[in-house]
Structures are given as structure tokens and as C-alpha cells.
Amino acid sequence: MAALHGQQNVFYIPSSVEQEMSKHMFLSLPQEACGVMLGETAAGGIRISRFQPIRNVAPDPLHHFALDDAEWIRCIFSEPKLIGIFHSHxxxxxxxxxxxxxxxPAFAGLLQIYLIGSPDLTTGLRSNMQLNGYQIESSKIPHDQSQDIVPSYNLLPVPLCVT
Ligand SMILES: [Zn+2]
Incomplete structure (x- = not known):
């Protein structure tokens, strides 16, 4: 586990994929948009190769997101591999x-990447997306009252490199 500390990852994302994500987010407004990223782990980082939008089935999609089960399960078995999740604020x-x-914890065990996008309100350009990337880090810590080991998850900010 100590080997993971200090390891600096980068998420590589083709600009075409970033644009698809942005487009999906703006088309979904005022609701939250969600989807998954497919790709692979590469030397010094993680390479995102595809974005797959997934229907937001949350009862209150203006403020929450919930992935459509059937679409999500299809992605678990997809090729290239499922590596991350995206949603918008x-x-x-x-x-x-x-x-x-x-x-x-509901899905973190399957994923390495967590992306969140927002309309960039600072530039005044309504078509710009602000995108933040996080690495999903798991640490198995003993639970308070018992000896059971329960996984807990952290999100660590990771630089995004649009290629
Ligand atoms: Zn959120």
C-alpha cells in the first residue's frame, strides 16, 4: 500500500472525448448528466478512450444522478474496459x-477514475465545461466496533491532460 503514496497519475483524455462529455452535459441541462469512461491503464497514467453517456434515472435528476441499471451493467462487460464515471453539477x-x-462505495470498487463537469460560468462562454478529475483510492480500514475489514474510498485530485 505504501507504494501507492507519492505516485502521481495523469488522466489522458482525447479532446474529442472531452467534447462529447461537454456536449452531453449541456444537452442534459437543467438536469445532471452522467456516463462512464472506457479506456486503459498506461505507463504514468490512465488513458481514457471513450465516453458512454448513461441515462440519469434519479427521481430528482435536477439535483442527483443515478445510472440506469441495464446500461451500466452493459458497460461493466464492455471493451475497452470500464475505468471511470462522470457526472455533472x-x-x-x-x-x-x-x-x-x-x-x-456502490460502484467505486469497479472504477479508477471519477470525473465531474460543470458549465464554466467564469468565462461567460456557455459552451465551456470545467472538468475535474479524481483518482478513486481505496483503503481497507478496520471498522470501529468489530474486526471486520470494510473498504472505504477517497477521491484524490489528478491532473487531466487533454490530447
Ligand atoms: Zn455530484
Whole structure:
């Protein structure tokens, strides 16, 4: 586990994929958009090769996201491999919310990348997306009351390199 510390990863993302993500986010407004990233682990980083939009089936899609089960399961078995998840924050900064952290254990074990996008309100350009990347780090820590080992997950900011 100590080997992981200090290791600096980079997420490589083709500009065409970044644009697809951005387009999906703006078309979904005012609702939250979501989807998954497919790709592979490469030397010194993780290479995203595809973005697959997934239907947001949350009862309140203006403020939450929930992946459509059937579409999600199809992606688990896809090629290239499922490596990450994306969702948008239509009105707030692209940083993980408390609810995002609470929902993380539901799928984090399958993923390495966590991306959040927001409309870039600072530039005044309505078609610009602010995109933040996080590495999903798991640490198995003993649970308080018992000897059971439960996985817990952290999101560490990782630089995005658009290629
Ligand atoms: Zn969120």
C-alpha cells in the first residue's frame, strides 16, 4: 500500500472525448448528466478512450444522478474496459459533494477514475465545461466496533491532460 503514496497519475483524455462529455452535459441541462469512461491503464497514467453517456434515472435528476441499471451493467462487460464515471453539477463547482462521497462505495470498487463537469460560468462562454478529475483510492480500514475489514474510498485530485 505504501507504494501507492507519492505516485502521481495523469488522466489522458482525447479532446474529442472531452467534447462529447461537454456536449452531453449541456444537452442534459437543467438536469445532471452522467456516463462512464472506457479506456486503459498506461505507463504514468490512465488513458481514457471513450465516453458512454448513461441515462440519469434519479427521481430528482435536477439535483442527483443515478445510472440506469441495464446500461451500466452493459458497460461493466464492455471493451475497452470500464475505468471511470462522470457526472455533472449544473449549478455548483465540479467538486465532490457529501452525497457523492456517500454514494461512492456502490460502484467505486469497479472504477479508477471519477470525473465531474460543470458549465464554466467564469468565462461567460456557455459552451465551456470545467472538468475535474479524481483518482478513486481505496483503503481497507478496520471498522470501529468489530474486526471486520470494510473498504472505504477517497477521491484524490489528478491532473487531466487533454490530447
Ligand atoms: Zn455530484
Amino acid at each position: 449544473p449549478h455548483t463547482k465540479p467538486v465532490p459533494s457529501l452525497e457523492d462521497m456517500q454514494a461512492l
